[in-house]
Amino acid sequence: MPITLPADSVGLVTPQTIQFNEPLLLACGKTLDNYQLIYETYGQLNASKSNAVLICHALSGHHHAAGYHTLEDRKPGWWDAYIGPGKPIDTNKFFVVALNNLGGCHGSTGPTSINPATDKPWGPDFPKLRVRDWVASQARLADKLGIDTWAAIIGGSLGGMQVMRWALEYPERVRHCVVIASAMKLTAQNIAFNETARQAIMSDPNFCEGRYLEQNTLPRNGLAVARMIGHITYLSDYAMGEKFGRDLRKGSFERGVDEPVEFQIESYLRYQGDTFANNFDANSYLLITKALDYFDLAREYNDDPVLAFSHARAKFLVVSFSTDWRFAPERSREIVNALMGARKAVTYAEIESNFGHDAFLLPNPRYQQVFARYLAGIATE
Amino acid sequence: MPITLPADSVGLVTPQTIQFNEPLLLACGKTLDNYQLIYETYGQLNASKSNAVLICHALSGHHHAAGYHTLEDRKPGWWDAYIGPGKPIDTNKFFVVALNNLGGCHGSTGPTSINPATDKPWGPDFPKLRVRDWVASQARLADKLGIDTWAAIIGGSLGGMQVMRWALEYPERVRHCVVIASAMKLTAQNIAFNETARQAIMSDPNFCEGRYLEQNTLPRNGLAVARMIGHITYLSDYAMGEKFGRDLRKGSFERGVDEPVEFQIESYLRYQGDTFANNFDANSYLLITKALDYFDLAREYNDDPVLAFSHARAKFLVVSFSTDWRFAPERSREIVNALMGARKAVTYAEIESNFGHDAFLLPNPRYQQVFARYLAGIATE
Numbered sequence: 001m002p003i004t005l006p007a008d009s010v011g012l013v014t015p016q017t018i019q020f021n022e023p024l025l026l027a028c029g030k031t032l033d034n035y036q037l038i039y040e041t042y043g044q045l046n047a048s049k050s051n052a053v054l055i056c057h058a059l060s061g062h063h064h065a066a067g068y069h070t071l072e073d074r075k076p077g078w079w080d081a082y083i084g085p086g087k088p089i090d091t092n093k094f095f096v097v098a099l100n101n102l103g104g105c106h107g108s109t110g111p112t113s114i115n116p117a118t119d120k121p122w123g124p125d126f127p128k129l130r131v132r133d134w135v136a137s138q139a140r141l142a143d144k145l146g147i148d149t150w151a152a153i154i155g156g157s158l159g160g161m162q163v164m165r166w167a168l169e170y171p172e173r174v175r176h177c178v179v180i181a182s183a184m185k186l187t188a189q190n191i192a193f194n195e196t197a198r199q200a201i202m203s204d205p206n207f208c209e210g211r212y213l214e215q216n217t218l219p220r221n222g223l224a225v226a227r228m229i230g231h232i233t234y235l236s237d238y239a240m241g242e243k244f245g246r247d248l249r250k251g252s253f254e255r256g257v258d259e260p261v262e263f264q265i266e267s268y269l270r271y272q273g274d275t276f277a278n279n280f281d282a283n284s285y286l287l288i289t290k291a292l293d294y295f296d297l298a299r300e301y302n303d304d305p306v307l308a309f310s311h312a313r314a315k316f317l318v319v320s321f322s323t324d325w326r327f328a329p330e331r332s333r334e335i336v337n338a339l340m341g342a343r344k345a346v347t348y349a350e351i352e353s354n355f356g357h358d359a360f361l362l363p364n365p366r367y368q369q370v371f372a373r374y375l376a377g378i379a380t381e
Numbered sequence: 382m383p384i385t386l387p388a389d390s391v392g393l394v395t396p397q398t399i400q401f402n403e404p405l406l407l408a409c410g411k412t413l414d415n416y417q418l419i420y421e422t423y424g425q426l427n428a429s430k431s432n433a434v435l436i437c438h439a440l441s442g443h444h445h446a447a448g449y450h451t452l453e454d455r456k457p458g459w460w461d462a463y464i465g466p467g468k469p470i471d472t473n474k475f476f477v478v479a480l481n482n483l484g485g486c487h488g489s490t491g492p493t494s495i496n497p498a499t500d501k502p503w504g505p506d507f508p509k510l511r512v513r514d515w516v517a518s519q520a521r522l523a524d525k526l527g528i529d530t531w532a533a534i535i536g537g538s539l540g541g542m543q544v545m546r547w548a549l550e551y552p553e554r555v556r557h558c559v560v561i562a563s564a565m566k567l568t569a570q571n572i573a574f575n576e577t578a579r580q581a582i583m584s585d586p587n588f589c590e591g592r593y594l595e596q597n598t599l600p601r602n603g604l605a606v607a608r609m610i611g612h613i614t615y616l617s618d619y620a621m622g623e624k625f626g627r628d629l630r631k632g633s634f635e636r637g638v639d640e641p642v643e644f645q646i647e648s649y650l651r652y653q654g655d656t657f658a659n660n661f662d663a664n665s666y667l668l669i670t671k672a673l674d675y676f677d678l679a680r681e682y683n684d685d686p687v688l689a690f691s692h693a694r695a696k697f698l699v700v701s702f703s704t705d706w707r708f709a710p711e712r713s714r715e716i717v718n719a720l721m722g723a724r725k726a727v728t729y730a731e732i733e734s735n736f737g738h739d740a741f742l743l744p745n746p747r748y749q750q751v752f753a754r755y756l757a758g759i760a761t762e
Contacts, residue, residue, distance in 0.1 A: 027636050027637070028637070028638070028639040029636070029637035029638060029639050030639060127639075128639065185627060186627075187618055187621070187622050188618075188621035188622050188624070188625045188626055188627065188644070188646045189613060189616075189618040189621045189622070191627070191644050191646050191647065192609075192613045192621060192646050192647075192650055193613060195609075195644075195646070195647040195650055195651070196606060196609040196610055196613065196650065199602075199605070199606050199609060199651065199654070200581055200606045203585075203602035203603075203605070203606060204584075205586055221580075221584035222584075224580070224584070225577060225580050225581045225584065225606065228573075228576075228577040228580060229577055229610060232570060232573045232574060232577065235570075237568055237569075237570040237706075240568070240569035240570045240573060241568050241569050241570070243569070244569045245569055246566060246567075246569065246572070246677065253675060253677070253680060255408050255410070256408070256409070256410035257409070257410060258409040258410050258411060258508075258509065261675060263569070263572050263576075263674065265569045265572050265573050265576070266572065266573075266576040269573055269576055269577065270576070270580065273580070293644065294634065294642060296627065296634070299634060325618075325706075
């Protein structure tokens with residue numbers, strides 16, 4: 001509990017909710033008649049509205065990206081290391097907007113919301129979303145906030161996919177794109193991990209074909225296993241080795257001792273799984289991992305990423321991390337190569353880190369420096 | 382169905398079973414009063430009994446390593462590519478013994494066997510086993526077969542752990558050790574994958590705390606997810622990409638089409654999981670993955686692998702595969718370094734392969750050549 005908030009914190013923040021009543025036509029052909037988005041803002045929008053930055057979140061992220069909701073909060077928002085006064089996404093300079101995506105489970109309309117047609121939770125009937133649908137709903141949020149053009153749109157992992165889609169769908173509405181630890185499309189291995197996680201959820205008998213809320217239950221076990229699978233892939237082998245190695249939590253390997261042995265890594269992973277299962281909606285998890293799998297930046301551009309990026313007008317910063325094997329540096333290099341092929345301005349940094357995919361969330365001097373310098377160079381007047 | 386068996390096949394083989402009535406004291410302190418082992422043999426034991434080779438199997442392996450049980454079999458034994466007349470483990474020269482390990486589910490005594498104390502299946506009460514227990518039971522099998530010294534003991538993955546344990550526990554009983562795609566101990570990441578797979582099994586309500594056979598059910602869903610997790614880690618990202626990429630099995634990404642999309646990799650993985658779940662025992666899976674996690678070659682040698690291997694008398698061939706990330710080449714190099722430190726004869730081959738950990742089971746010209754030449758050099762007279 002921070003009795004006094006850190007000096008470089010955005011401080012206490014209060015989420016806001018906007019209701020949208022203009023129907024949103026989705027990529028699947030269905031229409032969402034109305035919906036709400038929850039979001040937070042940090043910093044002040046300047047008079048020319050030229051300093052707005054949009055943060056796009058990844059699988060387990062949400063609108064609470066920085067600061068604290070109460071003085072009792074033990075932890076700040078999920079990207080607090082990078083958002084705040086004097087931090088890379090400097091709130092002394094920028095007006096930062098972070099939202100919970102449509103289909104999420106942290107306050108924006110999603111599978112846990114009430115379906116007006118049935119007066120029951122949407123559950124599995126919530127429309128399947130694509131990354132482009134998120135981008136469209138974010139554009140509507142920008143309209144409501146009076147932001148015509150973002151100074152920058154920033155996101156890691158799935159967030160980076162939204163950033164790239166923005167650059168193609170609304171080229172005139174974004175000046176800088178920051179794409180971190182992302183990919184133009186997932187590999188088969190990535191899809192395989194997602195599908196295994198989905199199977200863990202869907203084969204939990206409490207899943208009830210997605211209607212668990214109506215049955216007053218939750219597929220906690222399945223969701224916990226799904227998170228464990230994901231969590232392993234967000235860390236590097238090295239980081240796990242350094243943090244846990246083969247250290248024991250209890251038991252002994254002594255000969256003749258019949259005592260259950262438990263490694264530290266086992267209880268850590270189970271804790272991660274259980275915590276997640278109590279805080280995340282299973283249908284949202286299925287929906288978001290499907291959107292991840294389906295994303296393919298260049299699909300409608302003849303599978304040619306150079307052709308795709310030729311539609312962009314923004315400048316790009318692309319960042320990857322050396323031990324990230326879920327979104328490997330090679331995926332980022334493909335983005336950079338395509339951008340260069342399309343003659344776009346691109347800065348690329350491959351950051352040495354031992355922390356795998358999770359590195360995009362963690363403090364790292366070179367990452368902070370690259371990130372800060374790039375954003376410091378963005379004009380906001 | 383091979384109407385005529387291939388010329389380089391060991392042909393039709395019949396498993397045999399041996400009953401052991403001498404109590405086996407296990408590492409956990411418990412005693413197994415009697416048990417049986419199922420095994421197959423290929424080739425002929427020579428008069429001096431100097432040409433015997435033991436095959437140690439990995440997680441999902443068993444005694445049926447080569448040849449066919451019937452002319453109707455669609456597939457031969459699991460290591461048929463490497464065992465047979467003229468193959469690397471040449472049955473014209475060697476007498477090959479392959480068994481199903483104790484605790485397995487293919488015919489040797491294990492959790493699905495009847496516990497004489499209760500007249501019910503052992504289930505979760507089957508004693509926890511260590512790699513050293515398998516080695517001890519294999520030594521008893523050697524006694525029964527009249528084999529004092531193995532010309533070679535050969536195994537991949539978990540099988541390689543058994544080979545190394547043999548070299549330390551019965552140094553005078555093995556002349557050559559072939560350790561393929563293995564490790565002296567698992568990394569935290571490896572344990573994490575195993576634990577996630579175990580959680581998938583144990584959180585299946587049909588697991589019934591391991592007493593599913595008594596309840597006339599099977600934790601098929603959990604076991605299928607466990608296998609899916611494992612299967613992803615046995616393949617390389619590259620191999621999955623080459624084989625499946627982002628190819629669709631059904632559905633379409635066309636805009637406005639609300640049709641479920643399924644990638645080929647998804648249905649392939651589910652098929653692998655379902656097939657395994659119908660052919661493997663969940664308690665065996667838990668038992669064997671625990672044995673994998675617990676194995677630590679040098680634990681009782683002051684955590685010094687050089688000291689550990691100083692007790693060996695055998696010569697070694699160590700093999701690893703370039704894209705194997707579950708048992709990475711680095712793990713094999715650690716084995717080689719320790720062997721060299723202990724001044725043991727060791728040949729090491731790091732094989733270029735795109736097929737990840739699974740490469741140890743698959744045809745590969747350089748692997749076959751290295752393997753064949755090493756075994757051809759073993760004296761059997």
